[in-house]
Amino acid sequence: MKIVLFKNTVESQEFFSFVLAEAFREMGHEVFIYDCGDPLVSFRYLVEFIEMGNTVIFAFNFNGMINDPCLCEDRDPVFLKKTGLPYFNMVVDHPFYYHEEFAHVPPNYVQLCIDKNHIRYMKRFFPHIDADHYMELAGTQLRGSSEKKQWELTADDLIPYEKRRDDIIFTGNYILPESYEKYLEPLEQPVADFYHRIFRELRENPSKTLEDHLELRIREEFGDKVTDDYLRQCFANMIMLDLQIRHYFRGQAVSAIADAGYRITVYGAGYEDLPCRHKENIINKGNVNSRKCLEAIAQSRVSLNVMPWFKDGPHDRVFNTMLNGAISLSDHSRALDEYFTDRDDIVFYDLQKIDHIVEDYAWIMDHPAEARDLALKGYEEAKKAHTWKHRALELEKMFKTALAK
Missing domain, CATH: 3.40.50.2000 (Glycogen Phosphorylase B;)
Incomplete structure (x- = not known):
């Protein structure tokens, strides 16, 4: 089997990819690591590497699917659509960070979620996407000076x-949590007050997920007229709360x-x-x-x-x-x-x-x-x-x- 991974991405994701590459090679698979920092050269080698029917692509957080001049046109993953290569994407953040990306996934897209609540979120708000797959992040033992694998x-x-x-x-x-306050300045005061209320309540009851608590308070405000489409828009606008x-x-x-x-x-x-x-x-x-x-x-x-x-x-x-x-x-x-x-x-x-x-x-x-x-x-x-x-x-x-x- 041939497996495509990515480097020159987010540093931690690149590190995960290198460790996975070592494992895949030890298991007898061929691995090509596409260089997102040098796409013009890397794309030529990628085309030579792939073998239809025997090649898959594995990425973290949409590497190679968006914003690559050789693999995409704007946010359209034309390379994945033309080749039909299976594209496995391990999303290592909450899905509400990636609503825009979900609008562009190719037919051969498979999403791996690192939290079972993320699967529940995808099934509800993006049911057309193949995301019913749970896979956890993993750890790495430092090799140090050892020559062992x-x-x-x-x-x-x-x-x-x-x-x-x-x-x-x-x-x-x-x-500093207060540094996020500058993003609230353009908002009307009732919206900013709502944001502060959610932040305070999550501090007081940190067992709740952000999306569950947001939905509870939104429905209290607007009742049964709240639709999933409306909630989806609200969640995408509240990602600062997750960071804060x-x-x-x-x-x-x-x-x-x-x-x-x-x-x-x-x-x-x-x-x-x-x-x-x-x-x-x-x-x-x-x-x-x-x-x-x-x-x-x-x-x-x-x-x-x-x-x-x-x-x-x-x-x-x-x-x-x-x-x-x-x-x-x-x-x-x-x-x-x-x-x-x-x-x-x-x-x-x-x-x-x-x-x-x-x-x-x-x-x-x-x-x-x-x-x-x-x-x-x-x-x-x-x-x-x-x-x-x-x-x-x-x-x-x-x-x-x-x-x-």
Whole structure:
């Protein structure tokens, strides 16, 4: 089988693609990585590579389907339409970010969703799209200086828990929630007030999905005359709330730990803007790439996770943490609750009681022997089912089914 992937895209997505490419090649498949940064040259090699009936395309967030001068005309994916190549797209954000893209999907489009709520959303608002496919993100164990293949690494290749450099880190950017207020200035006051109300209520009850809570409040305002078309337009105009609420809780988690007197190292942009009484406890390493994040996790005992409002799906930060021998200190999602057990292979905290994260972290620091065992159990659980090799095997089955049609 021949598989097309993409590079020179969003950095994290490119990293995922490179790890998948390694897995696919080890499984005996040919892989071509299309260079979105040099499309004129890459397109020529792509045409030479493809073999009709034996080639599939796999992308993250519509790579190669939009805004490529050789594969598209404006937003029309003419190359995919002409060739009929199966195009598998793993959407790693909420679907309401991509309403415009959904208007241009080719007939051979298959969407993979990383949260089961996203499947429910697609079935309701875009039922014509083949999106009833759930596939989670995965993690990568840092190879370091080892010459082993990615999938041959074991717990023996990890830095011992007690010899790690850092106690706790967080990998991810921060944007001051108030900075989104400038986007509300053109709005009429009742609309801005509605926006502020939703933001406040999500802070108070963070178990709700954004779309469910928005629909509840919209129907309270307008009653049964609210249609799915109207809701779809509302959701597309509220994506700032998704960003604002995730950064609010990132800030709350990091500042709670720092203000309790613990030093926390952060890898990402924006932390100079974080309101915090004890900023001296935040060690700001700035923005780094995916590999540097893995290197940091591999040197840390604990890696903080704040879910990006996925309520029924995991996040790769959790799996990366476990596969590199650190403890994941994470808020809940239904998927994480299903896979892991609090204080056995993960440590959970509650967004609704965010201040209690300090007690959860203190338990880890006060019980080093139990923490070391917990980190190892987390590693073993992630190694069983949550590497990119596991996802490559799942994708291989889907690819073969598509090519057999």
